[in-house]
Every structure is written in C-alpha cells, then in structure tokens.
Amino acid sequence: xxxxxxxxxxxxxxxxxxxxxxxxxxxxxxxxxxxxxxxxxxxxxxxxxxxxxxxxxxxxxxxxxxxxxxxxxxxxxxxxxxxxxxxxxxxxxxxxxxxxxxxxxxxxxxxxxxxxxxxxxxxxxxxxxxxxxxxxxxxxxxxxxxxxxxxxxxxxxxxxxxxxxxxxxxxxxxxxxxxxxxxxxxxxxxxxxxxxxxxxxxxxxxxxxxxxxxxxxxxxxxxxxxxxxxxxxxxxxxxxxxxxxxxxxxxxxxxxxxxxxxxxxxxxxxxxxxxxxxxxxxxxxxxxxxxxxxxxxxxxxxxxxxxxxxxx
Numbered sequence: 001x002x003x004x005x006x007x008x009x010x011x012x013x014x015x016x017x018x019x020x021x022x023x024x025x026x027x028x029x030x031x032x033x034x035x036x037x038x039x040x041x042x043x044x045x046x047x048x049x050x051x052x053x054x055x056x057x058x059x060x061x062x063x064x065x066x067x068x069x070x071x072x073x074x075x076x077x078x079x080x081x082x083x084x085x086x087x088x089x090x091x092x093x094x095x096x097x098x099x100x101x102x103x104x105x106x107x108x109x110x111x112x113x114x115x116x117x118x119x120x121x122x123x124x125x126x127x128x129x130x131x132x133x134x135x136x137x138x139x140x141x142x143x144x145x146x147x148x149x150x151x152x153x154x155x156x157x158x159x160x161x162x163x164x165x166x167x168x169x170x171x172x173x174x175x176x177x178x179x180x181x182x183x184x185x186x187x188x189x190x191x192x193x194x195x196x197x198x199x200x201x202x203x204x205x206x207x208x209x210x211x212x213x214x215x216x217x218x219x220x221x222x223x224x225x226x227x228x229x230x231x232x233x234x235x236x237x238x239x240x241x242x243x244x245x246x247x248x249x250x251x252x253x254x255x256x257x258x259x260x261x262x263x264x265x266x267x268x269x270x271x272x273x274x275x276x277x278x279x280x281x282x283x284x285x286x287x288x289x290x291x292x293x294x295x296x297x298x299x300x301x302x303x304x305x306x307x308x309x310x311x312x
Contacts, residue, residue: 004038005076007069009054011041011129014211017241019125021107023054025066025204031240032195035078044131066204070197081196088191092198095183095190098176099205105150106173106219107205109166112146117214174222180206181226188235195236207233 007030009023018024018041030037042053052064056072063069074081081089111122126142127135154165180202189195190202209219210233224230 003059005036005056005058006040007037007054007056008040008042010126011043013125014213015237016207016211019208019212020053021104021204021208022052022066023204024207025200026054026056026069028195028203028236028240029066029070029073029080029197029200030078032200033073033078033080035073035076042129044129066201070200080194080200083194084191084196088196092196095180095198096201098179099201101153102172102176103205105154105169107209108146108150109169110209110214110216110219111212112143113150114214114216117216118143121212121214170218173219177219177223177226177229181229184228184232186228189232195240199232199236203233203236207237 007023007026009027010018010020012018016024017027017039027037027039029035037056054064054066054069056063056069058072061072063072073079081092084092110117112118123139123143126139130138150165150169154169184190187193190198206223206229209223210230214220
C-alpha cells in the first residue's frame with residue numbers, strides 16, 4: 001500500500017483552489033496524474049510557514065518546490081507525461097523555462113509590487129490566512145522576496161529605472177502570452193486531448209492572473225484578449241476541480257468582495273494603531289536616556305513600498 005501523501009499549500013478564492021501559482025501547479029498536476037494527495041491549506045491555526053510553499057509530506061519525506069514535487073510523484077508512478085515523445089518532453093522544458101523567464105516577473109509584480117494591488121488585495125488576503133502577529137511581517141517579507149526575484153533577472157543593465165523595468169517585464173509577459181496562445185491554438189491542451197506537466201504549469205501561472213479581481217489589471221486585460229487561453233483555464237477548473245466558470249454565484253462574489261474590503265479596512269486600522277503605540281512608547285521613556293551606538297537599518301528591513309526600492 002502506497003504511503004499517504006499530504007500537500008501543504010496556500011488556499012484559494014475567486015473560484016480558484018489556490019491563489020498561489022506554485023501551489024496551483026502542483027494541485028493541477030496531481031489531478032492530471034491521479035495522485036491521491038490530501039490537501040491542507042494554510043490558515044491562522046498553522047505554525048509559521050518555513051521554506052518554500054507548497055510542501056509535499058510523505059511519511060518522513062518532505063519536499064518543496066514544484067519541479068521536485070512533480071519528480072517525486074512521477075517516481076511514485078503518477079506520471080502525466082507517460083505518452084509524450086522525447087521531442088514533446090524537450091518542448092515542455094523549453095516552455096516552462098519561458099514561463100519562468102518571461103511571465104513570472106510580471107505575475108510577481110502584479111501581486112506583490114504594484115502598490116494598489118498589494119495594499120487592497122494581496123496583503124489583506126494573505127494576512128487573513130496567517131496567525132497574529134506574523135500577519136504583519138510575512139506579507140511584507142513575501143513582497144521583498146518577489147522584488148528580489150524580479151531584480152535578479154530584470155534589474156541589471158541596461159534597465160536601471162523603475163519605468164524601464166516595469167515596461168520590460170510587461171512587454172515580455174504579453175509576448176509570452178501571445179506565444180502560448182499560438183502554441184495552444186484550437187487544441188484542448190498543449191499536447192492534444194490529455195493534460196500534461198506543461199498544462200499544469202501554464203494553468204498555475206495563468207489562472208491567478210485571469211481570476212483574481214485586482215484594481216490594476218494590465219496583464220489580465222491582455223490575457224482576456226486571448227480567448228483560447230481563458231477557455232483553457234475555465235475547462236481545467238470545470239473538469240478537474242469541479243468549479244463553475246465564475247467560481248461564485250453573483251451574490252457569493254459580492255459577499256467575498258465585501259469581506260475582503262472589511263478585512264482591508266481592519267488591517268489598515270490595526271497597522272495605524274500599532275504605529276501610534278510605537279510613537280507613544282518612544283515619547284515616554286521608562287529609563288534615563290543612555291547614549292547608544294547608532295544603527296542604520298538595511299533597506300530591506302523597512303516596511304516601505306517595494307516600488308520605491310526598484311531604482312538604484
């Protein structure tokens with residue numbers, strides 16, 4: 001009897017089983033390959049998530065990162081690529097590399113760097129899944145990690161200014177979406193009638209862009225001009241996750257939006273309260289002042305907008 005397997009990942013909203021691209025990729029592959037995963041979504045009762053999410057646990061084996069998790073599932077005979085030719089396998093690797101180079105930076109920017117999206121959607125949503133007091137720290141840490149990942153590939157010469165970096169990553173992302181649309185064509189999946197690893201990765205990257213209701217939707221608007229990619233996401237949600245195309249009834253969506261708005265207001269209110277408490281503490285010393293060595297915070301240690309740190 002095979003050992004039980006559990007997947008620890010971020011949960012979903014807006015009709016998605018997960019908002020997190022890496023979690024969504026692994027969940028989709030498990031559905032495609034028939035892997036019997038027990039999915040545990042992160043919530044406020046969890047300990048602090050350490051390392052990369054998602055995490056697969058099987059007896060004493062703990063694996064993170066989608067590529068490693070998918071390799072483990074293949075070794076357990078859950079292989080969605082069994083019928084692919086050698087050329088199709090090579091194409092899969094090439095397109096996954098394209099997704100990570102061209103689409104991922106814009107996806108990260110949309111969620112974690114674009115100030116309006118981050119403050120009104122991303123930060124309150126993730127904060128609501130994390131226990132106090134770490135909800136004030138982890139979203140900011142995730143935002144800084146997203147910024148570092150963008151700068152690692154897109155922040156060097158000849159792109160120095162914020163405007164140049166943003167323009168380039170969205171140009172690359174739109175070009176990638178166009179290539180994916182052309183490759184998919186009128187087919188149901190990228191290699192015919194059966195979903196594979198490539199379909200799991202494309203779905204994991206596209207579905208959050210397609211479904212999440214952001215105030216700034218530059219990339220989403222371009223995606224919705226490519227109906228075959230939208231249909232691709234809708235088909236997977238309907239067939240493999242048993243979700244409707246919308247994911248919510250109209251009343252349910254209104255309730256979800258209202259709850260998110262209330263949560264955003266609560267997060268902002270409590271942040272302001274904590275800042276006022278800090279100010280009061282600083283103005284009311286409990287001991288005679290002593291001369292201290294001045295320490296300068298590193299730029300990454302401030303909870304400032306990631307956008308202000310893009311320029312050198």
